[in-house]
Amino acid sequence: MSTATPTRQPVTATAVGTRKRRPLLLDLYGTAVGKKYAMAISGIAMMGFVMFHMLGNTKMYLGAAELDGYAEFLKKLLYPLAPKESVLWILRVSLLGMLALHLHAAWSLTVLNRHARPVRYQSARDYQEASLASRSMRLSGIVVVMFMVWHLLDLTFGVVNTIGTEGEYVRSEVYANVVRSFERWPVALFYVVANLLLGLHLAHGAWSIFQSLGWNNPRFNAWRVAFARGFAAIVVIGNISFPIAVTVGIVSV
Amino acid sequence: MTHSVSNLTLKVWRQNGPADKGQFETHVIESITDEASFLEMLDVLNERLIGENKEAIVFDHDCREGICGTCSLMINGQAHGPQRGSTTCQLHMRSFKDDDTIVIEPWRANAFPIIKDLMVDRAAFDRIVESGGFITSPTGGAPDANLIPVPKPVADAAMDAAACIGCGACVAACPNSAANLFVGAKITHLNLLPQGQAERYKRAEAMVDKMDEHFGSCTNHGECSAACPKEISLDVIALMNKDYRSAKFKNRKQLSRK
Numbered sequence: 001m002s003t004a005t006p007t008r009q010p011v012t013a014t015a016v017g018t019r020k021r022r023p024l025l026l027d028l029y030g031t032a033v034g035k036k037y038a039m040a041i042s043g044i045a046m047m048g049f050v051m052f053h054m055l056g057n058t059k060m061y062l063g064a065a066e067l068d069g070y071a072e073f074l075k076k077l078l079y080p081l082a083p084k085e086s087v088l089w090i091l092r093v094s095l096l097g098m099l100a101l102h103l104h105a106a107w108s109l110t111v112l113n114r115h116a117r118p119v120r121y122q123s124a125r126d127y128q129e130a131s132l133a134s135r136s137m138r139l140s141g142i143v144v145v146m147f148m149v150w151h152l153l154d155l156t157f158g159v160v161n162t163i164g165t166e167g168e169y170v171r172s173e174v175y176a177n178v179v180r181s182f183e184r185w186p187v188a189l190f191y192v193v194a195n196l197l198l199g200l201h202l203a204h205g206a207w208s209i210f211q212s213l214g215w216n217n218p219r220f221n222a223w224r225v226a227f228a229r230g231f232a233a234i235v236v237i238g239n240i241s242f243p244i245a246v247t248v249g250i251v252s253v
Numbered sequence: 254m255t256h257s258v259s260n261l262t263l264k265v266w267r268q269n270g271p272a273d274k275g276q277f278e279t280h281v282i283e284s285i286t287d288e289a290s291f292l293e294m295l296d297v298l299n300e301r302l303i304g305e306n307k308e309a310i311v312f313d314h315d316c317r318e319g320i321c322g323t324c325s326l327m328i329n330g331q332a333h334g335p336q337r338g339s340t341t342c343q344l345h346m347r348s349f350k351d352d353d354t355i356v357i358e359p360w361r362a363n364a365f366p367i368i369k370d371l372m373v374d375r376a377a378f379d380r381i382v383e384s385g386g387f388i389t390s391p392t393g394g395a396p397d398a399n400l401i402p403v404p405k406p407v408a409d410a411a412m413d414a415a416a417c418i419g420c421g422a423c424v425a426a427c428p429n430s431a432a433n434l435f436v437g438a439k440i441t442h443l444n445l446l447p448q449g450q451a452e453r454y455k456r457a458e459a460m461v462d463k464m465d466e467h468f469g470s471c472t473n474h475g476e477c478s479a480a481c482p483k484e485i486s487l488d489v490i491a492l493m494n495k496d497y498r499s500a501k502f503k504n505r506k507q508l509s510r511k
Contacts (some may be wrong), residue, residue, distance in 0.1 A: 024501060032431075032470035033461050033497045109470045116363050116430035116469030122266070122277065123356040127329030130428060137472065151254035208473040214495025216488050 003141050032112060035105040040212040042098040042105070043205050046238050049095055049232065050198070054238035060251055064175035071174045103145070110138065133204035140201040147194035154181050182246035191243040199236035257282040260460050262354040263298070265310055271366050277356070280323050287347035291334060292317060292324060293451040294346055298502050311370040319343040319482065322418030325425070326371055327358040332422035332480035340420060340482040360425035364432070364467035375421050378435060382419075384463040385456035386439045414441035416483035426480035429469035434477035436464045437489030444496055454503055457496035 158169030270273030443449035
C-alpha cells in the first residue's frame with residue numbers, strides 16, 4: 001500500500017494460471033472457493049448428525065427402556081456383519097474429522113477476510129441483506145462447540161453429570177442421566193440457548209451450502225432458504241423440547 | 254418547479270495519500286437543488302473550497318451516466334448510497350432530507366488502496382480480468398446474425414452478468430471484502446456463451462486463483478448484490494463455484510494443461 005499504483009504484471013496471452021499444482025484435493029482446499037466446498041460438505045455431514053441425534057432422542061418420550069435400547073442399538077449398528085461398536089466408532093471419527101475440517105476452514109477464511117480489509121470502515125455500515133444469522137455465524141458456531149464439550153462431559157463421560165444432584169452416573173442408563181442433568185435448571189437453560197444458536201447457525205449455513213457447492217437452479221432456488229429455515233426449525237424445536245419436557249415434568253424418572 | 258435541500262452536514266473522509274492516516278472533515282451545505290446529482294453537490298463544494306484557497310476533495314468520476322463504473326463512495330454506510338440499483342452519479346440530492354448528516358468514505362479493502370481522499374486504486378480488478386476475462390482467439394469482424402445459435406435464456410443470463418461495470422461496490426459492501434460477485438459476473442458472462450466454452454475451465458481456475466491473491470471469501474450475506482448498481486444476482490457466484498470445481502476435477506488433458 002506504499003505506492004499508489006502497483007507495478008503492472010505482464011498480461012498473459014492466454015488464460016493459463018502459473019500456480020504450481022498440488023495433489024487435487026489439497027489444490028482445491030488451498031483456495032477460498034475450495035475451503036467453502038469443505039465448509040459445505042462438512043456442514044452437510046454434521047447436519048445429518050444433528051437431525052438423527054434429535055430424532056433418536058425423541059425416544060425419551062417413549063420411556064427409559066426405549067431410549068436406553070436405542071443407545072444399545074447404536075452400539076450394534078450393522079452387527080453381526082460388523083463387530084460391535086465398529087460402525088459407531090467409524091461415524092464418531094468421521095464426524096470429528098468433519099468438525100475439525102469445518103473449524104479449520106472457518107478459521108483460515110476468517111483470517112483471510114480480516115487481511116482483506118485491514119482498515120475497517122470508520123463510519124457505521126448500513127447493511128441491507130446481511131441477517132442476524134449470517135453476521136453471527138462465528139459467534140453461534142463457537143457457542144455450539146463449547147456446548148458440545150459440555151454435552152460430552154455431561155452425558156457421554158458423565159464428568160459433570162452428577163454435579164449438584166443426587167445419584168450416580170451409569171453410562172448405559174441414558175434416560176436417567178438425561179433427566180438428572182436437565183433437572184438442574186441452569187443446565188436446561190444452557191441447552192435451550194445453545195440450541196437456539198445452533199438453529200441460527202443452521203438457518204444461514206444450510207442455505208449457504210447451495211451457493212458454496214454451486215447448486216443453483218431456477219427450478220429449486222425458491223426452496224433453498226425455505227429448506228434451510230425448515231431444517232433449522234425442526235432440529236431446534238426437537239432439541240429444545242427435551243430440557244423443557246424434563247423441566248416441566250413430562251419426562252421424569 | 255425545483256425544490257432544494259438545505260443545511261446538509263457532510264462528513265467527508267480526507268486522506269493525503271496512501272500512507273496518511275486520514276480523518277473525517279465536516280462541511281455544511283447551506284442549500285442545494287434537489288435536482289443536483291450527488292457528484293454535482295461535491296463539485297459545488299469543491300468550487301467553494303477552491304475559492305477559499307483550500308484543497309478540493311478528490312473523488313473518482315467519469316461518464317456520470319451510470320455506465321462507466323468509475324464513481325465509487327460509501328455514503329452513509331452503503332456503497333453508492335441509499336438508492337438501489339444505481340451508481341453514485343445517478344444518486345440525486347432528492348434522496349436526502351433537510352438537516353441530514355451525510356458520511357462519505359472511500360471503498361475500503363486491502364486490494365483497493367486509497368490514492369487520495371475518496372479515490373481508490375481498483376487495479377486488482379484489472380489483474381483478475383487479465384488472468385482470464387477474455388476470449389483468446391481472434392474473432393474477426395461481427396459475424397452474421399444467428400451464425401452461432403444461443404438459446405434466449407442463456408443470452409439473457411449472459412447479458413445480465415455482462416452488465417457488470419467493475420465499480421467495486423460488491424467488494425466495498427461485502428463484510429469480508431470478497432470479490433466473488435465481480436469475478437462471478439465476469440466468469441458467467443463468458444462461460445455461458447458458446448464463444449467462451451474453449452477456455453471455460455482455464456478461465457474459471459485462473460480468475461478465481463487471481464481473486465484469491467487479493468480478496469476475502471464469500472459468506473453469502475448478499476450485501477454485494479444489494480449494493481450492485483447493475484443488480485447482478487448471487488447466481489453468478491454459484492456458477493463460478495461450480496465451474497471452479499469442474500476446472501479442478503475435469504480431465505486435465507481436456508483442459509490442455511501441462
